[in-house]
Amino acid sequence: MPMTRVLVAYGSSEGQTAAVAERIGEILETEGCDATLVHLQHPPSPLEPAVYDGVVVGASVHAGSHQRYVESFVRSHRETLNRRPTAFVSVSLSAASDDAERRGTADELLDGFLEKTDWDPDGTLSVAGALKYSEYGLFTRLLMRRLGGKERGDTDTSRDYEYTDWEAVESFTREFATLVDGD
Template identity: 25%
Template sequence: MKKAALLYSTSDGQTKKILAHIESDLEGFTCESFDLSSVSSIDLLAFDRVVIGASIRYGHLNKKLYQFIEKNLSQLEQVNAAFFCVNLTARKEEQGKDTPEGSAYIKTFLKKSPWQPKLIGVFAGALLYPRYNFLDKFMIRLIMSLTGGETDTTKEVEYTNWQKVSLFSQKVVKMSGN
């Protein structure tokens, strides 16, 4: 059976939830999950597929993601590896913000990262106001009011397009070559 490494960096759990969905779509693969905030070393060459997912918080990806890429660049370039980014801006599908070409976050990632993934996904996250601390709730509400999003702090809204996640999973399964 083929093996897949599923690595993630998440702020509120939505990236991990998306990765669990991808895992359920990866038929014929045995999957192992790793949290980028605590993984020290991993032999990526032992896996047939590597999927890395990371969320945006206040406009930035977690520095642990970039540290992992720096440390494992050689192996990432040798395996079938995919990357996806989770952010609330991607909820604006009609504006193309849910595509690698239309995502400012992916453009920044590709400029900052020495690793250039062959397959990239962009997914909308979730807005979980009741779970946020006071400062996060205030800041995220401010950002959402500026971008035309939900500002009712009693609500939880999941914007993730699960069909799009499944299409990405299918592409991961079909990846081949280096």
């Protein structure tokens, strides 16, 4: 039987969603799938989602929206995506919050992305990202220290902080693999 092929297409500005996509790829491989990772900022041409049995899309939130290039990928392949098993993983700092209202904002941004793109994935995951002070320029570092770091006291800008719940990423991926395999 041919291997189940899964495309993991993502956007990432400071690398955390790239790390999440890699972990998703590893788990898919251990579940017996053939995973192809594509950073949508530099997609190979042609990139044809229709040749895959399933597609996972990942994107992170900056200033209240996901990467535009991920949005246009989903828009232009919406019909293909809506016809096969798909999942959307949204990475943000709001998802890391202890405050339910802020976590709710992450869910709203995820739903907003799906509404804007008219995409109806089989599964969605809102997952916490990272504060990567080492990747930011001076102003972003100060801004993120105030907006992101203060809530948890993670204000030491000489190091990075990671909040991603890897177990949630792994179990979500395993469930998705079952869905693609059974399709």
